[in-house]
Amino acid sequence: MLKKTIAGIALGLTMATGALAQDPLSMVYIGKNTGNPYFDSINGGFVDACKSLGCEYEFVAPATAEATSQIPFIEAQIQRGVDVIAIAPNSPDALNQVLDSARAAGILVLTVNGDLTGNESHRDATILPVNFDIVGRDQVEMVGSLIGYEGEIAILSATTEAPDQNKWIVGMNETLKNDPKYAKMTLVATVYGDDQPEKSTAEMEALLANFPNLKGVIAPTTVGIAAAAQVVQSRGIADQVKVTGLGLPSEMRDFVKDGTVTAFQLWSPYNEGWLAAHFAKGVKEGTIKNEVGSTFEVPNLGTITINENNSINTQAELTTFTAENIDDFNF
Amino acid sequence: MSATDTTTTAEVGREAAPPRPLWHVILVRPETMTLVLLVLGVIVASQLSPYFLDVSYILRSFTLSAEFAIVALVLTMVIIAGEIDLSPAANMALSACLFAWAQASGVPIPIAVAIGLGAGLLMGALNAFMVIALQLPSIIVTIGTLTLYRGLAQVIAGDKSIRVPEWFIGIDRVLVFGLPVPVVIFIVTAIVLGFVLAGTIFGRQIYQIGTNEIAARHAGIRSRQIKLVLFLLIGAVAATAGMMTASRLGSVRYDLGLGGELQMVLMAMLGGTYIFGGRGTILGTFLAAWLLVVVSTGMTVANLLPAIQLTVLGVLLIVAIIATNFIYSRTQR
Numbered sequence: 001m002l003k004k005t006i007a008g009i010a011l012g013l014t015m016a017t018g019a020l021a022q023d024p025l026s027m028v029y030i031g032k033n034t035g036n037p038y039f040d041s042i043n044g045g046f047v048d049a050c051k052s053l054g055c056e057y058e059f060v061a062p063a064t065a066e067a068t069s070q071i072p073f074i075e076a077q078i079q080r081g082v083d084v085i086a087i088a089p090n091s092p093d094a095l096n097q098v099l100d101s102a103r104a105a106g107i108l109v110l111t112v113n114g115d116l117t118g119n120e121s122h123r124d125a126t127i128l129p130v131n132f133d134i135v136g137r138d139q140v141e142m143v144g145s146l147i148g149y150e151g152e153i154a155i156l157s158a159t160t161e162a163p164d165q166n167k168w169i170v171g172m173n174e175t176l177k178n179d180p181k182y183a184k185m186t187l188v189a190t191v192y193g194d195d196q197p198e199k200s201t202a203e204m205e206a207l208l209a210n211f212p213n214l215k216g217v218i219a220p221t222t223v224g225i226a227a228a229a230q231v232v233q234s235r236g237i238a239d240q241v242k243v244t245g246l247g248l249p250s251e252m253r254d255f256v257k258d259g260t261v262t263a264f265q266l267w268s269p270y271n272e273g274w275l276a277a278h279f280a281k282g283v284k285e286g287t288i289k290n291e292v293g294s295t296f297e298v299p300n301l302g303t304i305t306i307n308e309n310n311s312i313n314t315q316a317e318l319t320t321f322t323a324e325n326i327d328d329f330n331f
Numbered sequence: 332m333s334a335t336d337t338t339t340t341a342e343v344g345r346e347a348a349p350p351r352p353l354w355h356v357i358l359v360r361p362e363t364m365t366l367v368l369l370v371l372g373v374i375v376a377s378q379l380s381p382y383f384l385d386v387s388y389i390l391r392s393f394t395l396s397a398e399f400a401i402v403a404l405v406l407t408m409v410i411i412a413g414e415i416d417l418s419p420a421a422n423m424a425l426s427a428c429l430f431a432w433a434q435a436s437g438v439p440i441p442i443a444v445a446i447g448l449g450a451g452l453l454m455g456a457l458n459a460f461m462v463i464a465l466q467l468p469s470i471i472v473t474i475g476t477l478t479l480y481r482g483l484a485q486v487i488a489g490d491k492s493i494r495v496p497e498w499f500i501g502i503d504r505v506l507v508f509g510l511p512v513p514v515v516i517f518i519v520t521a522i523v524l525g526f527v528l529a530g531t532i533f534g535r536q537i538y539q540i541g542t543n544e545i546a547a548r549h550a551g552i553r554s555r556q557i558k559l560v561l562f563l564l565i566g567a568v569a570a571t572a573g574m575m576t577a578s579r580l581g582s583v584r585y586d587l588g589l590g591g592e593l594q595m596v597l598m599a600m601l602g603g604t605y606i607f608g609g610r611g612t613i614l615g616t617f618l619a620a621w622l623l624v625v626v627s628t629g630m631t632v633a634n635l636l637p638a639i640q641l642t643v644l645g646v647l648l649i650v651a652i653i654a655t656n657f658i659y660s661r662t663q664r
Contacts, residue, residue: 034637063637067586072395076632079388080380093492093582097501160490161584 024056025284027084027277028077029112030070031061038222038248038269039088041331042113045273046086052299053281065195067091067161074098078105084280086110086127092163096122108283112276113269115311117163124283125290125310127276129267130318132164135220136171138265138318139245140182143216146242146262150184151215154207156228156245158195158221168220188214193224200227208241219245225264229255249321249329256326263322270331271314275301279312351662359662361603361611361655365618368601368647372622376629383629390511392628393621394503394579397513398423398572399591400620403598404517404524405565407616410599411528412558413541413608414469416565418458420591421480423573424584426451428484430574431493431583440499448570454480455566459559477592485585492582502578513575517620520568525613533557541608597644598623601651605659622647 029046031039043059050057060077062069070090075098077085085107089095092115099109099122108124115126143153155172157165169190176182188211193200200223207214208231219225225247232243238260247264255261278298282288288296295305306312321329351359377384393400402419409416430447434440454476461472505512528534539547540554548554577583600606601622602615626647630640 058634060631060634061637063641066589067584068580072392072628072631075388075392075395076382076628076634079382079385079632081382091492091584093494094580094584096581097504097579161492161586166490 024054025084025281026056026058026080026082027086027280028058028060028080028082029273029276030073030077030085030087031059032088032090032114033065033069034061034063036061036065037251041248041269042088042273044331045270045275046277047273049274049277053277055277055281057277062090065090065159067094070095071098074102078102078107081105082107083284084108084110086112086276086280088112088114089116089163091161092117093119099123108280110276110280113272114164117167120309125279125306125312127272127279127312127314129269129272129314130316131307131313132167133171135246135318136168136173137175139168139218139220140172140175140179140185142244142263142265142320143218143242144182144185146244147185147215149182152186152188152211152213153216153218154188154211154214155190156200156203156207156217156219156221156224157190157192158224160192162195162221165220172218193219193221193227195221195223197223197227200224201231204228204231208235208237214241216242216244219243219247221246222248222251222266225261226251226255229261233258233260247321248331249326250331252321253326256321256323263320265318265320267315267319268329268331271301274298275304275312275314279304359658361651361658362615362618364651364654364658365602365615365622368651369618369622369625372625372629376625376633379629379635380633382632388632389625389628390514391503393517393624394511394513396594396620396624397503397511397517398576398579398588399594400598400616401513401517401520401575402565402569402572402591403595403616403620404520404613405561405568406595407599407602407604407611407613408524408528408537409561409565410604410606411541411608411611412537412561413544414462414558414561415473415596415606416458416469416562417473417592417596418454418476418480419565419569419572419595420588421477421484422451422454422566422569423576423591424587424589425454425480425484425487425573426570427573427577427583427587428488428493428585431495431577432487434495435493440496444574447574448567451566451568451570451573452563453566454569455563458566459562462562463555463558481585481589484587488583488585490585492584494582495577499578500581502575513579516575521613521617525617528613537561538609541610543609594623597648600648600655603651603655603658605655610659619651 046057060073062073067090085102089111096119103109111123111126116122155169176185176187189207191203191207193203204227217228219228225245228243232238232241243261244264246266252261252264275298282296283290292306292308295303298304304312406416426447429450430443433446434443458473458476461467462469503511503513507515536552536557539552540557544554576587598619599616602619604611627640
């Protein structure tokens with residue numbers, strides 16, 4: 001009892017002195033869902049940056065990546081009085097109202113690794129790994145180079161409403177239609193594995209059954225590419241069907257080493273968290289102007305420019321992972 | 332028939348259990364358990380996080396599940412009548428999609444609302460037709476229509492979301508006497524349905540068909556009509572809830588309210604409604620809705636992991652089911 005009282009007084013004192021001194025900037029990152037290794041890496045960037053910048057930081061995420069599941073979490077963070085909410089939105093528009101009330105409460109709202117496409121006015125800025133307009137094009141080039149620019153290809157995506165994947169798929173379709181380089185490639189199907197391993201595996205099996213002449217599969221999602229590679233590996237058809245897409249080096253390492261997957265792409269999720277934390281701190285303290293065209297310095301990343309729609313990229317091109325370089329990456 | 336005059340004292344002692352004392356009648360009820368859990372929930376949540384105990388925050392959080400809670404009130408009556416309806420969340424999505432689609436293609440809002448409501452009634456009628464006229468078990472029927480309604484919603488809305496006009500957005504931000512409108516609707520609905528269920532002949536008949544439908548029918552109760560009314564009512568209320576969700580989110584997608592049927596059943600069960608019918612109260616569901624909001628909000632604002640949240644909710648439900656069954660088995664005599 002006495003111990004508790006003393007602890008309580010001590011806690012009260014530290015809180016009081018904390019309030020007297022300047023409150024450290026508090027930041028939260030709301031992921032799409034828990035149990036998604038991709039977000040561990042972004043989280044790592046935030047953690048390291050906040051350690052060196054001296055901000056408070058927490059990572060939270062709902063159990064499912066369903067459109068409205070993040071709303072209670074945003075409400076809770078508003079109630080906690082955080083200074084910065086960074087979020088990987090599960091929906092391009094269902095969060096509009098609650099993000100508006102967060103901004104009305106003086107909170108800086110950043111979308112990290114995903115944007116509110118079409119509803120950009122409901123967030124302050126977005127931090128994306130690369131210019132998402134070129135992802136579709138680069139992925140088509142990737143699969144084309146693997147299959148000799150000829151034959152049937154298919155897309156294995158995340159959920160039907162995943163905003164980023166849908167944007168890339170539009171880019172893939174446009175590239176295939178407009179660029180004569182890919183005239184001999186036909187997109188035969190676009191299927192959705194809902195970012196669940198079992199569903200993605202089932203969709204991949206169905207693709208192979210329905211399109212026996214399938215040459216290549218683009219899976220622009222980390223769950224999808226791992227599931228597709230698993231199917232190809234267990235059937236031993238790596239020389240007939242080329243799997244590529246966006247994947248995590250840590251999950252894809254074995255598939256690349258045994259030749260199931262020749263090459264795939266991604267960026268550094270770690271740098272997104274690292275950049276977002278530095279940007280948020282700068283904007284909150286007035287050292288960075290959140291205006292299109294203005295630039296700022298981030299340690300290890302160099303000079304960063306704020307592009308149209310207040311969008312910020314951590315790198316210019318996708319990183320391609322092959323057997324040669326995959327051991328250099330640890331996320 | 333009656334042997335009261337000549338009954339010996341020995342027979343009285345054997346046949347009739349002693350009347351339960353008044354405190355027993357009042358306190359040993361499932362709703363008491365829900366109330367105790369609610370009070371405990373508030374205490375624990377305010378210990379977990381200093382940010383929890385703020386009435387406006389709790390009310391704002393309640394609006395996030397108010398739509399489900401309103402439907403759960405009607406669902407309570409359906410379950411008491413011995414049936415179940417698992418399709419209301421899908422109904423919410425389809426009604427909201429039809430409403431949003433109609434107004435987006437130029438139909439004036441009042442007519443679009445009427446279309447949404449009409450669709451809700453129609454969906455209720457389809458459930459009722461299969462359960463009452465075709466004599467199919469309601470759990471199977473409504474699992475089927477759950478999938479059907481959700482599928483139709485996706486046919487209408489596709490993978491895109493449909494915006495609603497700016498002035499229609501934000502029913503949850505409008506306050507009446509300091510309470511958000513969805514909360515007011517929930518409280519008023521609870522009072523009205525509570526009165527209907529506990530204070531009218533219609534209400535007593537719902538309990539009777541839930542306890543023993545054949546006996547109720549022999550006693551002249553029109554059980555089919557009552558069930559039809561209940562299915563239509565839950566259809567219309569679900570449609571209203573769907574449009575309220577549209578107003579809260581500002582846009583409609585086919586996945587609106589996905590998984591909501593489980594939350595609704597959870598509210599009814601936590602409130603002490605007996606899954607096999609014949610027992611339960613609106614008050615119980617009313618309290619359970621607050622209990623669920625307090626528990627999940629308390630854990631979210633304390634930044635607890637979703638895994639812990641799911642575990643706690645699961646334990647709560649099991650405790651509620653065991654307690655409900657225990658109390659009913661003790662008081663059934």
